[in-house]
Amino acid sequence: MKQIQVLGGGCSKCIILAEEIQKAADEIGVEIRVEKVTDYKQIMAFGIMTTPALVVDGKVMFSGKVLKAEALKKYLK
Amino acid sequence: MNGKICIKWLAGLFGVIGWVILYWHLEEISRTCVSLLSNYVPILQEGKRAFDSLAFFVYDTPKVLMLLVTVVFAVGIIRTFFSPERTRKMLAGRGAFTGNALAALLGTVTPFCSCSAVPLFIGFLSAGVPLGATFSFLVSAPMVNEVALVLLFGMFGWKIAALYMGTGLAVAMLAGYVLSRVKLDHLVEDWVWEIRGSVRVEEAKMTWSERIEAGRDAVKDVVGKVWMWVILGIAVGAGIHGYVPQDFFVKILGADAWWSVPLAVVLGVPMYSNAAGIVPIISALLEKGAALGTSLAFMMAVIALSLPEAILLRKVLKPKLLGIFFGTVACGIMLVGYLFNAILT
Numbered sequence A: 001m002k003q004i005q006v007l008g009g010g011c012s013k014c015i016i017l018a019e020e021i022q023k024a025a026d027e028i029g030v031e032i033r034v035e036k037v038t039d040y041k042q043i044m045a046f047g048i049m050t051t052p053a054l055v056v057d058g059k060v061m062f063s064g065k066v067l068k069a070e071a072l073k074k075y076l077k
Numbered sequence B: 001m002n003g004k005i006c007i008k009w010l011a012g013l014f015g016v017i018g019w020v021i022l023y024w025h026l027e028e029i030s031r032t033c034v035s036l037l038s039n040y041v042p043i044l045q046e047g048k049r050a051f052d053s054l055a056f057f058v059y060d061t062p063k064v065l066m067l068l069v070t071v072v073f074a075v076g077i078i079r080t081f082f083s084p085e086r087t088r089k090m091l092a093g094r095g096a097f098t099g100n101a102l103a104a105l106l107g108t109v110t111p112f113c114s115c116s117a118v119p120l121f122i123g124f125l126s127a128g129v130p131l132g133a134t135f136s137f138l139v140s141a142p143m144v145n146e147v148a149l150v151l152l153f154g155m156f157g158w159k160i161a162a163l164y165m166g167t168g169l170a171v172a173m174l175a176g177y178v179l180s181r182v183k184l185d186h187l188v189e190d191w192v193w194e195i196r197g198s199v200r201v202e203e204a205k206m207t208w209s210e211r212i213e214a215g216r217d218a219v220k221d222v223v224g225k226v227w228m229w230v231i232l233g234i235a236v237g238a239g240i241h242g243y244v245p246q247d248f249f250v251k252i253l254g255a256d257a258w259w260s261v262p263l264a265v266v267l268g269v270p271m272y273s274n275a276a277g278i279v280p281i282i283s284a285l286l287e288k289g290a291a292l293g294t295s296l297a298f299m300m301a302v303i304a305l306s307l308p309e310a311i312l313l314r315k316v317l318k319p320k321l322l323g324i325f326f327g328t329v330a331c332g333i334m335l336v337g338y339l340f341n342a343i344l345t
Helices: A012-028 A040-045 A070-076 B002-023 B027-038 B050-077 B084-091 B095-110 B114-126 B131-143 B146-156 B160-179 B190-195 B208-243 B260-287 B294-306 B308-313 B318-342
Strands: A002-007 A032-037 A053-056 A061-063
Touching: A002 A012, A002 B260, A012 A032, A012 A070, A040 A070, A040 B190, A040 B318, A053 A070, A070 B084, B002 B027, B002 B050, B027 B050, B050 B146, B050 B208, B084 B095, B084 B114, B084 B131, B095 B131, B114 B131, B114 B190, B114 B308, B131 B294, B146 B160, B146 B208, B146 B260, B160 B294, B160 B318, B208 B260, B260 B294, B260 B318, B294 B318, B308 B318
Parallel strands: A002 A032
Antiparallel strands: A002 A053, A053 A061
């Protein structure tokens, strides 16, 4: 079970990213738990400056962009 | 593998050549289309109002859209060289004037989406970028953007586009500079300062194919979002072009109506999402007698003073500072409006 956090103040891009990561996980059969972090204090604790950002098991994978499910798969392996 | 890359580059090269040739002959092609149409449809004959409107629409739409795709693609690539992290490093600890000037300039090329305004604001402050320089950045980043510049260039020529860019940068520098002269740090929400120092971001290295991909993504993202507004805007502009009488706007939007500049700024604030559609409309307004200064002020207000961004920034700025910030920028924009109305009459 991988812990996924999507960082972002609730903009439409963050929602899309959360959907895409779920899709990617379903496709490769990895179990994940997605949490949306919308509180800026918590977001800033990860040290990012652009949103949305993807965090897998506590580690920031990228920030400031939305990737499609296909491109997200590599972060779940 | 090498052969594949070669073919890709060749295809790209031919694509660019075809693109340039098409753009070069675009006016001819559009003209032929319109005159062909006017032969068959009686209401569209030359000299009729509908003909004027149609011609305006058919000439401008493909031109602006082609320019938009090209420039957004190029800017998308340029932006990969200017990450927010890098910009922040360049701005940290700068003095008042150079800090503001540099921040305004970097604001034009650093990737920025108003949804990231809050983390960016905190990220800047926590790295020691002065508040005034951060404000300069926050003004210029949305205001001097490639969509606005392409539309201005496509519909008014390079002089007005340059004028908009120059005065936009000046407003951003000036507003940030004025704000840096006053001690305002205590008006930033307290929790922002608590984060200070704990922010660290690593920079990712990019390859050229990733940069080109970023350009393509920018086209998909930006053009995909604004093309409808552009067409709608040009259509409304075309309607005004053909049907509104000459000098119609002289009285209400002309240079002699002193109140037109503040009115334009106030009207511009709630129109945030329509920035792409606003330029073509302005082009038609200008043609019918609206003053250039008033029109520029309107456009800057539409783009730079956005309500959604204000709501986001409220999270990090106390209401008073939010008011001071927007008030200062609004004053700068009005100054530009009055200045050009005075010079050009």
